[in-house]
């Protein structure tokens with residue numbers, strides 16, 4: 618049995634290649650829908666930096682090489698972050714406040730709703746999370762060309778300080794995305810769970826398109842927006 622019941626806990630996976638805009642767009646949706654945003658990559662980076670972490674050097678190596686960190690590490694980090702958010706009534710993982718007042722009712726009695734960004738990136742993560750943590754509601758897939766993503770990542774790399782925002786790591790991340798992560802998207806597509814948005818348009822337009830898609834999907838699933 619999964620730790621969290623999908624009738625209480627809404628999980629939306631946000632997928633897309635590196636630089637597709639997952640983090641940027643998630644941040645823009647949080648307040649409107651009362652989501653807590655959990656980025657698998659951010660959780661891994663903070664675990665890597667945590668003093669005393671037994672996984673620090675392993676995570677650093679995987680990230681630099683653009684490889685997928687063993688699923689049990691990432692699933693445990695996500696599950697812990699979800700538990701903390703649910704127990705605190707929707708406080709964000711990084712201590713950045715709670716969900717807005719108007720959404721507080723969606724975060725009582727063990728209920729909550731999450732945007733899980735950059736996860737699952739590999740089939741074993743998808744299956745493991747579904748079985749052990751929570752069944753997801755749907756997948757928001759942000760589509761962008763490699764050219765667009767490369768330009769965005771090189772731009773971001775000027776200031777991000779990320780060890781993997783350099784051209785060599787970016788090429789490896791693209792390969793991992795095509796070979797390992799796209800099969801996950803296709804797996805959910807067969808289940809009719811994928812909502813796809815063109816993420817090459819200007820940021821504000823993409824946000825508008827996502828907003829509309831999320832509203833329509835909630836309506837279709839009979840869930841309050």
Ligand code: C5P
Nearest residue numbers: 657658679680683684685686735736738
């Ligand atoms: O999503 P983000 O670009 O922040 O991910 C950075 C790196 O973290 C990935 O390239 C990968 O090495 C690792 N990661 C992972 N499994 C995930 C998400 C991220 O191994 N589900």
Ligand code: MG
Nearest residue numbers: 639640656658
């Ligand atoms: Mg990100």
